[in-house]
Amino acid sequence: MFLTPKQIIYPMRYLRPLLEKGNGAEELFTARLSDFLGGGVHIIPLGRARAGIHLAAKFARLRTGGRNRVAMLPHTIPDVINMVRFAGCEPVFIDTLENSTNIDIDHLGEILDESVCCVLITHYHVNQARLDDIRELCRQRNVLLFDDCAIALEGDYAGLRMGSTTDASIFSMSGFKSLNYVWGGALATRREDMAAFMREELARYPVLTPKQYKEHMLAVLKYDIATRPVVFPLITFPTIKRKMRAFSGQEALSFVRRETEKIEDTVLSRPRPGVLKELARKLDGVSKRLAHRRAIAAIYDQFLADHRVAPETSDEVRAGSCFTYYPILVDPERRDRIYRKMIDHNYHIGLSLYPNVHELEAFSRMPGRSINISKLVRSMISLPTHPKVTRGYALKLASMLSKIAYSFAPAMMFV
Numbered sequence: 044m045f046l047t048p049k050q051i052i053y054p055m056r057y058l059r060p061l062l063e064k065g066n067g068a069e070e071l072f073t074a075r076l077s078d079f080l081g082g083g084v085h086i087i088p089l090g091r092a093r094a095g096i097h098l099a100a101k102f103a104r105l106r107t108g109g110r111n112r113v114a115m116l117p118h119t120i121p122d123v124i125n126m127v128r129f130a131g132c133e134p135v136f137i138d139t140l141e142n143s144t145n146i147d148i149d150h151l152g153e154i155l156d157e158s159v160c161c162v163l164i165t166h167y168h169v170n171q172a173r174l175d176d177i178r179e180l181c182r183q184r185n186v187l188l189f190d191d192c193a194i195a196l197e198g199d200y201a202g203l204r205m206g207s208t209t210d211a212s213i214f215s216m217s218g219f220k221s222l223n224y225v226w227g228g229a230l231a232t233r234r235e236d237m238a239a240f241m242r243e244e245l246a247r248y249p250v251l252t253p254k255q256y257k258e259h260m261l262a263v264l265k266y267d268i269a270t271r272p273v274v275f276p277l278i279t280f281p282t283i284k285r286k287m288r289a290f291s292g293q294e295a296l297s298f299v300r301r302e303t304e305k306i307e308d309t310v311l312s313r314p315r316p317g318v319l320k321e322l323a324r325k326l327d328g329v330s331k332r333l334a335h336r337r338a339i340a341a342i343y344d345q346f347l348a349d350h351r352v353a354p355e356t357s358d359e360v361r362a363g364s365c366f367t368y369y370p371i372l373v374d375p376e377r378r379d380r381i382y383r384k385m386i387d388h389n390y391h392i393g394l395s396l397y398p399n400v401h402e403l404e405a406f407s408r409m410p411g412r413s414i415n416i417s418k419l420v421r422s423m424i425s426l427p428t429h430p431k432v433t434r435g436y437a438l439k440l441a442s443m444l445s446k447i448a449y450s451f452a453p454a455m456m457f458v
Contacts, residue, residue, distance in 0.1 A: 065316025080206035085238035092215035092228025100130035103161035110160035136411025166195035346441035
């Protein structure tokens with residue numbers, strides 16, 4: 044059976060973007076991305092996407108005259124929390140609904156007091172289901188609303204593209220993303236005051252150097268090579284199997300990226316012009332990749348619809364979502380065994396894409412609640428949807444997972 048990695052690096056030109064001068068590249072990139080997001084939005088290119096979260100939190104704190112709390116989901120990487128802290132703000136954690144990535148609106152309402160300057164929501168495999176209600180609640184409480192669209196490029200909600208539905212949206216364009224380079228990102232906003240603030244701040248930032256890109260480029264390239272068709276089945280996957288056996292009996296949780304004690308110079312930087320030119324060139328391919336991910340998600344739905352994460356999400360919201368992965372719920376007591384069993388059957392799948400950072404020592408004393416998120420990260424298995432996942436492979440994977448996880452396999456509905 045053909046072995047397929049759970050994630051891939053979408054094709055990129057590694058060195059050329061660092062060497063190109065890219066005359067007019069920023070104007071090209073901002074115009075094209077604005078049109079892509081439906082037009083009428085200011086696009087602020089970022090050297091690293093997390094700088095958008097850092098500057099958005101800083102803008103909200105200054106605009107609200109000293110309010111310094113940011114209501115946000117702890118189902119993310121540690122450095123997203125750090126970007127808020129380095130902006131002089133204090134995170135307060137919002138919980139989700141049970142078995143869901145959708146925000147608990149009632150809990151959000153309890154959090155939004157006069158100390159909160161903004162809300163940062165995250166769109167996961169599906170968009171936040173009650174975006175209209177979140178937006179109205181923020182309007183009533185006079186707080187800004189931002190959304191983390193790191194894995195939601197070209198998602199839409201009620202006919203509007205992500206990037207135009209909140210006060211500002213932050214997009215990531217780093218190695219694993221659908222539109223990708225080693226590092227990169229953008230902030231989109233309709234607000235003139237926020238766009239002016241962002242441009243003023245970024246004008247003081249230096250341009251990233253080739254040397255700064257190099258370290259992370261090697262890590263991206265290493266993963267890229269490890270997941271290529273010849274290398275993955277012969278070297279990478281057997282290594283994964285050996286590691287799974289070595290860690291048998293230990294709880295398997297999401298890989299937790301390193302935490303940082305201060306903001307890195309690479310964050311406080313602007314992208315190279317050649318990188319923006321590369322991203323603008325690749326923008327046309329995003330729609331095709333999105334269509335593929337949605338098609339694979341529809342195949343998984345045939346087997347696993349009764350077990351998907353965020354089951355309360357409407358068909359309309361799901362139709363506008365990006366499905367960068369497809370998570371399902373399993374018995375948390377059996378989750379690790381199911382995961383390892385699928386690896387033994389030569390299916391490379393994942394766990395929760397992100398940890399619950401509220402459980403980490405550095406963030407455990409921060410205010411808020413994350414009880415449902417703690418349960419979710421221990422009940423989730425994530426299935427791949429990227430372009431190397433064929434329809435036939437998705438059918439076989441879903442059928443096998445149904446047998447292993449739920450002791451039955453529904454009738455196959457071939458498309």
